[in-house]
Amino acid sequence: MVIAVDFDGTxxxxxxxxxxxxxxxxxxxxKKLQAEHHLLILWSVREGELLEEAVDFCRKRGLEFYAVNANHPDEQVKDDMATPCRKPKADLFIxxxxxxxxxxxxxxxxxIHNRWSYERYIDEVHRGEMPEKMSFWKRVFGRG
Structure with missing residues:
Protein backbone atom coordinates (compact mmCIF):
# COMPACT_ATOMS: atom_id res chain seq x y z
CA MET A 1 0.00 0.00 0.00
CA VAL A 2 0.93 3.63 -0.39
CA ILE A 3 0.53 5.27 3.01
CA ALA A 4 0.60 9.04 3.55
CA VAL A 5 1.74 9.98 7.06
CA ASP A 6 1.36 13.35 8.75
CA PHE A 7 4.26 14.64 10.86
CA ASP A 8 3.12 17.08 13.58
CA GLY A 9 0.83 15.37 16.06
CA THR A 10 1.29 11.99 14.37
CA LYS A 31 9.98 1.27 9.72
CA LYS A 32 8.20 -2.06 10.30
CA LEU A 33 5.58 -1.12 7.70
CA GLN A 34 8.36 -0.28 5.24
CA ALA A 35 9.94 -3.67 5.91
CA GLU A 36 6.58 -5.16 4.87
CA HIS A 37 6.96 -3.30 1.53
CA HIS A 38 4.54 -0.42 2.12
CA LEU A 39 5.53 2.88 0.49
CA LEU A 40 5.44 5.81 2.91
CA ILE A 41 4.85 9.40 1.89
CA LEU A 42 5.50 12.17 4.40
CA TRP A 43 2.43 14.37 4.11
CA SER A 44 2.81 17.61 6.03
CA VAL A 45 1.76 21.24 6.02
CA ARG A 46 5.45 22.03 6.56
CA GLU A 47 7.33 23.62 3.69
CA GLY A 48 10.87 24.75 2.97
CA GLU A 49 13.27 24.70 5.92
CA LEU A 50 10.60 23.44 8.35
CA LEU A 51 9.90 20.48 6.07
CA GLU A 52 13.61 19.76 5.71
CA GLU A 53 13.87 19.68 9.52
CA ALA A 54 11.06 17.10 9.68
CA VAL A 55 12.66 14.93 6.97
CA ASP A 56 16.05 15.17 8.76
CA PHE A 57 14.44 14.27 12.09
CA CYS A 58 13.09 11.05 10.58
CA ARG A 59 16.24 10.32 8.57
CA LYS A 60 18.42 10.53 11.70
CA ARG A 61 16.20 7.81 13.18
CA GLY A 62 16.57 5.58 10.13
CA LEU A 63 13.26 6.44 8.46
CA GLU A 64 13.42 7.45 4.80
CA PHE A 65 10.23 8.27 2.94
CA TYR A 66 9.37 7.16 -0.58
CA ALA A 67 8.26 10.73 -1.31
CA VAL A 68 7.69 13.97 0.59
CA ASN A 69 4.49 15.96 -0.05
CA ALA A 70 4.36 14.28 -3.46
CA ASN A 71 3.06 11.16 -5.14
CA HIS A 72 6.45 10.14 -6.46
CA PRO A 73 10.05 11.12 -5.57
CA ASP A 74 10.54 12.71 -9.01
CA GLU A 75 7.77 15.24 -8.29
CA GLN A 76 9.69 16.79 -5.41
CA VAL A 77 11.53 20.06 -5.81
CA LYS A 78 14.88 19.25 -4.23
CA ASP A 79 16.05 22.79 -3.32
CA ASP A 80 13.27 23.86 -0.95
CA MET A 81 11.22 20.63 -0.76
CA ALA A 82 8.08 22.51 -1.79
CA THR A 83 5.67 21.01 -4.27
CA PRO A 84 2.25 21.87 -5.69
CA CYS A 85 0.89 18.47 -4.58
CA ARG A 86 -1.10 19.16 -1.42
CA LYS A 87 -2.87 15.81 -1.13
CA PRO A 88 -1.02 12.80 -2.46
CA LYS A 89 -2.72 9.78 -3.95
CA ALA A 90 -2.52 7.16 -1.23
CA ASP A 91 -4.35 4.04 -0.15
CA LEU A 92 -4.33 5.18 3.46
CA PHE A 93 -3.71 8.37 5.43
CA ILE A 94 -2.36 8.35 9.00
CA ILE A 112 -2.58 -2.10 8.35
CA HIS A 113 -0.79 -5.42 8.77
CA ASN A 114 -4.06 -7.37 8.96
CA ARG A 115 -5.91 -5.08 6.52
CA TRP A 116 -8.62 -4.48 9.12
CA SER A 117 -10.97 -1.53 9.45
CA TYR A 118 -11.13 0.09 12.88
CA GLU A 119 -14.43 -1.73 13.50
CA ARG A 120 -12.85 -5.07 12.64
CA TYR A 121 -9.87 -4.24 14.87
CA ILE A 122 -12.25 -3.65 17.80
CA ASP A 123 -14.10 -6.90 17.06
CA GLU A 124 -10.98 -9.03 16.55
CA VAL A 125 -8.77 -7.71 19.31
CA HIS A 126 -11.21 -6.46 21.90
CA ARG A 127 -14.36 -8.52 21.24
CA GLY A 128 -16.37 -5.40 20.45
CA GLU A 129 -15.28 -3.45 23.55
CA MET A 130 -13.35 -0.23 23.30
CA PRO A 131 -9.63 -1.00 23.71
CA GLU A 132 -7.67 -0.08 26.78
CA LYS A 133 -4.20 1.25 26.25
CA MET A 134 -1.93 -1.78 25.91
CA SER A 135 1.77 -1.89 25.23
CA PHE A 136 2.57 -1.68 21.52
CA TRP A 137 5.25 -4.32 21.82
CA LYS A 138 2.94 -6.69 23.68
CA ARG A 139 0.24 -6.41 20.99
CA VAL A 140 2.52 -6.56 17.97
CA PHE A 141 5.31 -8.86 19.11
CA GLY A 142 3.94 -10.54 22.24
CA ARG A 143 1.83 -13.11 20.47
CA GLY A 144 3.83 -16.26 20.13
Whole structure:
Protein backbone atom coordinates (compact mmCIF):
# COMPACT_ATOMS: atom_id res chain seq x y z
CA MET A 1 0.00 0.00 0.00
CA VAL A 2 0.93 3.63 -0.39
CA ILE A 3 0.53 5.27 3.01
CA ALA A 4 0.60 9.04 3.55
CA VAL A 5 1.74 9.98 7.06
CA ASP A 6 1.36 13.35 8.75
CA PHE A 7 4.26 14.64 10.86
CA ASP A 8 3.12 17.08 13.58
CA GLY A 9 0.83 15.37 16.06
CA THR A 10 1.29 11.99 14.37
CA UNK A 11 5.01 11.14 14.33
CA UNK A 12 5.92 13.79 16.89
CA UNK A 13 3.96 15.69 19.51
CA UNK A 14 2.35 18.80 18.04
CA UNK A 15 4.72 21.73 18.71
CA UNK A 16 4.66 23.34 15.23
CA UNK A 17 6.75 25.16 14.07
CA UNK A 18 9.12 23.39 16.46
CA UNK A 19 9.57 19.64 16.41
CA UNK A 20 7.97 17.94 19.39
CA UNK A 21 9.09 14.73 21.07
CA UNK A 22 8.64 11.54 19.08
CA UNK A 23 5.34 9.83 19.81
CA UNK A 24 6.20 6.41 21.26
CA UNK A 25 6.63 3.71 18.62
CA UNK A 26 5.82 6.01 15.67
CA UNK A 27 9.18 5.62 13.92
CA UNK A 28 9.50 1.92 14.83
CA UNK A 29 6.03 1.19 13.46
CA UNK A 30 6.67 3.08 10.23
CA LYS A 31 9.98 1.27 9.72
CA LYS A 32 8.20 -2.06 10.30
CA LEU A 33 5.58 -1.12 7.70
CA GLN A 34 8.36 -0.28 5.24
CA ALA A 35 9.94 -3.67 5.91
CA GLU A 36 6.58 -5.16 4.87
CA HIS A 37 6.96 -3.30 1.53
CA HIS A 38 4.54 -0.42 2.12
CA LEU A 39 5.53 2.88 0.49
CA LEU A 40 5.44 5.81 2.91
CA ILE A 41 4.85 9.40 1.89
CA LEU A 42 5.50 12.17 4.40
CA TRP A 43 2.43 14.37 4.11
CA SER A 44 2.81 17.61 6.03
CA VAL A 45 1.76 21.24 6.02
CA ARG A 46 5.45 22.03 6.56
CA GLU A 47 7.33 23.62 3.69
CA GLY A 48 10.87 24.75 2.97
CA GLU A 49 13.27 24.70 5.92
CA LEU A 50 10.60 23.44 8.35
CA LEU A 51 9.90 20.48 6.07
CA GLU A 52 13.61 19.76 5.71
CA GLU A 53 13.87 19.68 9.52
CA ALA A 54 11.06 17.10 9.68
CA VAL A 55 12.66 14.93 6.97
CA ASP A 56 16.05 15.17 8.76
CA PHE A 57 14.44 14.27 12.09
CA CYS A 58 13.09 11.05 10.58
CA ARG A 59 16.24 10.32 8.57
CA LYS A 60 18.42 10.53 11.70
CA ARG A 61 16.20 7.81 13.18
CA GLY A 62 16.57 5.58 10.13
CA LEU A 63 13.26 6.44 8.46
CA GLU A 64 13.42 7.45 4.80
CA PHE A 65 10.23 8.27 2.94
CA TYR A 66 9.37 7.16 -0.58
CA ALA A 67 8.26 10.73 -1.31
CA VAL A 68 7.69 13.97 0.59
CA ASN A 69 4.49 15.96 -0.05
CA ALA A 70 4.36 14.28 -3.46
CA ASN A 71 3.06 11.16 -5.14
CA HIS A 72 6.45 10.14 -6.46
CA PRO A 73 10.05 11.12 -5.57
CA ASP A 74 10.54 12.71 -9.01
CA GLU A 75 7.77 15.24 -8.29
CA GLN A 76 9.69 16.79 -5.41
CA VAL A 77 11.53 20.06 -5.81
CA LYS A 78 14.88 19.25 -4.23
CA ASP A 79 16.05 22.79 -3.32
CA ASP A 80 13.27 23.86 -0.95
CA MET A 81 11.22 20.63 -0.76
CA ALA A 82 8.08 22.51 -1.79
CA THR A 83 5.67 21.01 -4.27
CA PRO A 84 2.25 21.87 -5.69
CA CYS A 85 0.89 18.47 -4.58
CA ARG A 86 -1.10 19.16 -1.42
CA LYS A 87 -2.87 15.81 -1.13
CA PRO A 88 -1.02 12.80 -2.46
CA LYS A 89 -2.72 9.78 -3.95
CA ALA A 90 -2.52 7.16 -1.23
CA ASP A 91 -4.35 4.04 -0.15
CA LEU A 92 -4.33 5.18 3.46
CA PHE A 93 -3.71 8.37 5.43
CA ILE A 94 -2.36 8.35 9.00
CA UNK A 95 -3.13 11.67 10.64
CA UNK A 96 -3.89 12.85 14.17
CA UNK A 97 -6.78 14.91 12.76
CA UNK A 98 -8.83 11.81 11.86
CA UNK A 99 -12.46 11.78 12.92
CA UNK A 100 -12.32 10.18 16.34
CA UNK A 101 -8.64 10.99 16.77
CA UNK A 102 -5.56 8.90 16.23
CA UNK A 103 -5.39 5.35 17.58
CA UNK A 104 -2.08 4.39 19.17
CA UNK A 105 0.67 3.13 16.87
CA UNK A 106 0.13 -0.49 17.93
CA UNK A 107 -3.47 -0.33 16.71
CA UNK A 108 -2.35 1.43 13.51
CA UNK A 109 0.14 -1.35 12.81
CA UNK A 110 -2.36 -4.14 13.48
CA UNK A 111 -5.01 -2.57 11.25
CA ILE A 112 -2.58 -2.10 8.35
CA HIS A 113 -0.79 -5.42 8.77
CA ASN A 114 -4.06 -7.37 8.96
CA ARG A 115 -5.91 -5.08 6.52
CA TRP A 116 -8.62 -4.48 9.12
CA SER A 117 -10.97 -1.53 9.45
CA TYR A 118 -11.13 0.09 12.88
CA GLU A 119 -14.43 -1.73 13.50
CA ARG A 120 -12.85 -5.07 12.64
CA TYR A 121 -9.87 -4.24 14.87
CA ILE A 122 -12.25 -3.65 17.80
CA ASP A 123 -14.10 -6.90 17.06
CA GLU A 124 -10.98 -9.03 16.55
CA VAL A 125 -8.77 -7.71 19.31
CA HIS A 126 -11.21 -6.46 21.90
CA ARG A 127 -14.36 -8.52 21.24
CA GLY A 128 -16.37 -5.40 20.45
CA GLU A 129 -15.28 -3.45 23.55
CA MET A 130 -13.35 -0.23 23.30
CA PRO A 131 -9.63 -1.00 23.71
CA GLU A 132 -7.67 -0.08 26.78
CA LYS A 133 -4.20 1.25 26.25
CA MET A 134 -1.93 -1.78 25.91
CA SER A 135 1.77 -1.89 25.23
CA PHE A 136 2.57 -1.68 21.52
CA TRP A 137 5.25 -4.32 21.82
CA LYS A 138 2.94 -6.69 23.68
CA ARG A 139 0.24 -6.41 20.99
CA VAL A 140 2.52 -6.56 17.97
CA PHE A 141 5.31 -8.86 19.11
CA GLY A 142 3.94 -10.54 22.24
CA ARG A 143 1.83 -13.11 20.47
CA GLY A 144 3.83 -16.26 20.13
Missing amino acids: IVEHRYPHIGKEIPFAIATL DDRNVGGMPDWGAVYEM
